[in-house]
Amino acid sequence: MRKNKKKRVGLISVDSKIPNLALMKISAYYKAKGHDVHFHSEYAQYDLTYASKIFSYTRGYDYYPDGTIKGGTGYIGNDAVLPDEIEHTCPDYSLYGIDYSMGFITRGCIRTCNFCIVPKKEGFIRPNADIDEFLRHKNLVCLDNNILASDFGLKQIEKIISRKVKVDFNQGLDARIIAENPEIAKLLSKVKWLKPLRMAMDNMGEAESVIKAVELLRKTDIKYKRFFVYLLVKSDIKDAYERAVICKELKLNPFAQPYLDPKLNYKNISAEQIKFCKWVNMRIFFRYVDFYDFKDTRIRLRKLRNL
Numbered sequence: 001m002r003k004n005k006k007k008r009v010g011l012i013s014v015d016s017k018i019p020n021l022a023l024m025k026i027s028a029y030y031k032a033k034g035h036d037v038h039f040h041s042e043y044a045q046y047d048l049t050y051a052s053k054i055f056s057y058t059r060g061y062d063y064y065p066d067g068t069i070k071g072g073t074g075y076i077g078n079d080a081v082l083p084d085e086i087e088h089t090c091p092d093y094s095l096y097g098i099d100y101s102m103g104f105i106t107r108g109c110i111r112t113c114n115f116c117i118v119p120k121k122e123g124f125i126r127p128n129a130d131i132d133e134f135l136r137h138k139n140l141v142c143l144d145n146n147i148l149a150s151d152f153g154l155k156q157i158e159k160i161i162s163r164k165v166k167v168d169f170n171q172g173l174d175a176r177i178i179a180e181n182p183e184i185a186k187l188l189s190k191v192k193w194l195k196p197l198r199m200a201m202d203n204m205g206e207a208e209s210v211i212k213a214v215e216l217l218r219k220t221d222i223k224y225k226r227f228f229v230y231l232l233v234k235s236d237i238k239d240a241y242e243r244a245v246i247c248k249e250l251k252l253n254p255f256a257q258p259y260l261d262p263k264l265n266y267k268n269i270s271a272e273q274i275k276f277c278k279w280v281n282m283r284i285f286f287r288y289v290d291f292y293d294f295k296d297t298r299i300r301l302r303k304l305r306n307l
C-alpha cells in the first residue's frame with residue numbers, strides 16, 4: 001500500500017498573547033497523522049501553512065506563504081472555523097511547553113453586547129466539549145465566554161470540582177447570573193481557583209449585579225475574595241471612573257481596557273482613556289492616588305512620596 005507523503009506544516013501565531021489554542025489543535029491533528037509541525041519560519045518551506053490572528057487591530061504577518069489558511073477573529077470578514085475533526089482534537093500542549101490544559105466547554109453567549117464579536121461569530125450559547133476531551137493537567141484555563149449560562153457548562157464545573165482541578169475562567173464569569181442565583185455562588189465557592197474569580201463591569205448598568213455577586217460570593221468560603229474585574233473604558237471617562245470607584249470600595253482588582261472601535265478603524269482611543277487605564281492598571285496609583293490627581297504629575301509624585 002502507498003504511504004501518504006510526510007508533510008511539513010507551518011504554524012503562524014500572529015498576535016496571541018497566550019498559547020494559541022487553535023494552533024495547538026492543528027499541531028496535534030497533523031502530528032497524529034505522522035506529519036512534521038513547526039512554527040513558521042520565513043526561511044523554511046512548508047506543504048501547508050496555518051495562521052491564526054486574534055485581534056483585528058493588530059498588524060498582520062509579513063511572510064504569509066501563498067495558500068496560507070487563515071483563521072481567527074482578527075481576520076475581518078473571515079468566519080473560518082476549525083473543522084470538527086480538528087476542533088475536537090486534544091491540543092498539543094508540547095507546542096508551547098505549557099503545564100496546564102486549555103479549552104472551550106461551551107461556545108457562544110446568551111447576550112448581545114454591542115461591542116462584542118462573540119454573538120456574531122459564535123451565536124447563542126451551546127455545549128462544545130466535555131473536559132475529558134482536552135483536560136490533561138491538574139490546572140485548566142477555560143476560554144468560555146459565558147459558561148454559567150449553560151446547564152452543560154454548570155455540569156462541567158461540577159466535574160472540575162470533583163476532579164480537584166484548579167481552574168481559571170479567563171474571559172470572566174457573568175456577574176448577572178451569579179447575582180440572580182445564590183446556588184451558583186455556592187457552586188463557585190467549591191472550585192479550586194488557579195487565579196481569583198473574574199467578572200466584568202463594562203458599564204454602570206452592570207454595577208448592581210457585580211455588587212450583589214460579590215456579596216453572595218463573599219458569604220461563601222470561596223478562597224480568594226479580592227475578585228478580578230474587567231472594566232471596558234469608552235470615551236465616557238466619568239462612567240468608567242464611577243465603576244473603578246465601586247471596585248476600590250469593594251476591594252476588588254479591576255483591569256481597565258480601552259474600547260477599540262472597528263467603525264473608527266481602531267483609532268478612537270483618546271489620551272484620557274489611556275491615562276485612565278494606566279491609573280487603574282498600575283495598582284499603586286489606583287490604591288493610593290485619585291484619578292483626578294493622577295492627571296497632574298506633580299501631585300502624583302508628591303502624594304506617592306508622602307505614602
Ligand code: SF4
Pocket residue numbers: 109110111112113116117118119145146174
Ligand atoms: S456577555 Fe461577554 S461574551 Fe457575551 S456578548 Fe457580552 S461581552 Fe460578549
